[in-house]
Amino acid sequence: MHTVPALNIDMNYCRRCGSAFVQQNKHVFTCANNHVIYANASPATAAIIVNPANEVLVIKRAIEPGKGAYDLPGGFCDGAETLEDATKREIAEEVGITSDMYTELKFVCSGIDNYDLAGEVLAVCAAVFYVKLHNYVTPKPDDDAAEAFFVPLTAVQPEEFYFPALQKALAIIKRQQS
Numbered sequence: 001m002h003t004v005p006a007l008n009i010d011m012n013y014c015r016r017c018g019s020a021f022v023q024q025n026k027h028v029f030t031c032a033n034n035h036v037i038y039a040n041a042s043p044a045t046a047a048i049i050v051n052p053a054n055e056v057l058v059i060k061r062a063i064e065p066g067k068g069a070y071d072l073p074g075g076f077c078d079g080a081e082t083l084e085d086a087t088k089r090e091i092a093e094e095v096g097i098t099s100d101m102y103t104e105l106k107f108v109c110s111g112i113d114n115y116d117l118a119g120e121v122l123a124v125c126a127a128v129f130y131v132k133l134h135n136y137v138t139p140k141p142d143d144d145a146a147e148a149f150f151v152p153l154t155a156v157q158p159e160e161f162y163f164p165a166l167q168k169a170l171a172i173i174k175r176q177q178s
């Protein structure tokens with residue numbers, strides 16, 4: 001568990017011309033050459049993957065932040081990647097499950113997380129999707145996932161997950177299915 005601070009991006013120079021910013025209005029920065037730079041939360045995704053026995057695929061994080069904590073497959077969007085494409089790519093990378101093996105992505109909710117990256121706290125806007133596996137599969141943990149295993153939805157404790165956006169999404173799914 002960790003708390004989420006307000007968006008607070010550490011930015012001193014214009015990425016277009018390299019000059020110092022002369023004005024900051026909340027998340028909008030303006031340099032001496034009138035370049036306007038928006039500092040928004042970084043888009044990321046995660047997936048609640050459920051098997052035919054209504055068990056949720058849970059992973060343990062292999063890396064900081066939150067190394068060893070419970071997580072769901074997911075991660076940052078790469079460049080100009082859609083949330084859906086990022087979700088499918090991360091699922092394939094982290095647990096070896098491809099999009100032909102599950103139903104269409106169903107949006108659950110989004111939430112703001114903070115993410116400690118090399119000493120900087122990034123604000124992340126995480127979108128969480130829900131999918132059902134067509135058949136039983138054995139996940140192959142890789143990349144950011146140290147372990148991957150199924151937990152009955154009824155036994156999932158949302159507060160045990162590292163990121164608040166995932167806690168919120170798991171609580172919604174549990175409420176819908178209780």
Ligand SMILES: [Zn+2]
Pocket residue numbers: 014015016017018019031032033034035
């Ligand atoms: Zn500039």
